[in-house]
Amino acid sequence: xxxxxxxxxxxxxxxxxxxxxxxxxxxxxxxxxxxxxxxxxxxxxxxxxxxxxxxxxxxxxxxxxxxxxxxxxxxxxxxxxxxxxxxxxxxxxxxxxxxxxxxxxxxxxxxxxxxx
Numbered sequence: 361x362x363x364x365x366x367x368x369x370x371x372x373x374x375x376x377x378x379x380x381x382x383x384x385x386x387x388x389x390x391x392x393x394x395x396x397x398x399x400x401x402x403x404x405x406x407x408x409x410x411x412x413x414x415x416x417x418x419x420x421x422x423x424x425x426x427x428x429x430x431x432x433x434x435x436x437x438x439x440x441x442x443x444x445x446x447x448x449x450x451x452x453x454x455x456x457x458x459x460x461x462x463x464x465x466x467x468x469x470x471x472x473x474x475x476x
Contacts, residue, residue, distance in 0.1 A: 391455035420448045
């Protein structure tokens with residue numbers, strides 16, 4: 361059975377801005393503080409398995425616990441908690457792709473995720 365979820369990042373191989381690569385970590389500081397960075401091996405956050413998810417990561421973790429209880433007792437995932445988790449994960453994926461030099465586009469602070 362194939363894994364039901366896949367995620368692809370298309371690397372930007374042409375028209376790279378090499379000057380921003382030098383300052384990338386400085387430019388990424390706001391995103392690292394809000395949604396975390398690729399510091400999984402250093403043991404930040406709840407423990408070394410959680411990684412560092414930034415301020416929004418801690419909020420998403422608390423909201424996940426609240427959502428777990430809502431699913432347990434109300435038998436449904438509250439839409440607002442679902443939307444926040446989706447927003448956080450999409451922002452984090454874009455920020456990590458930027459920090460890891462996979463994309464040259466600066467990740468936006470506001471994303472339109474559509475209705476689906």
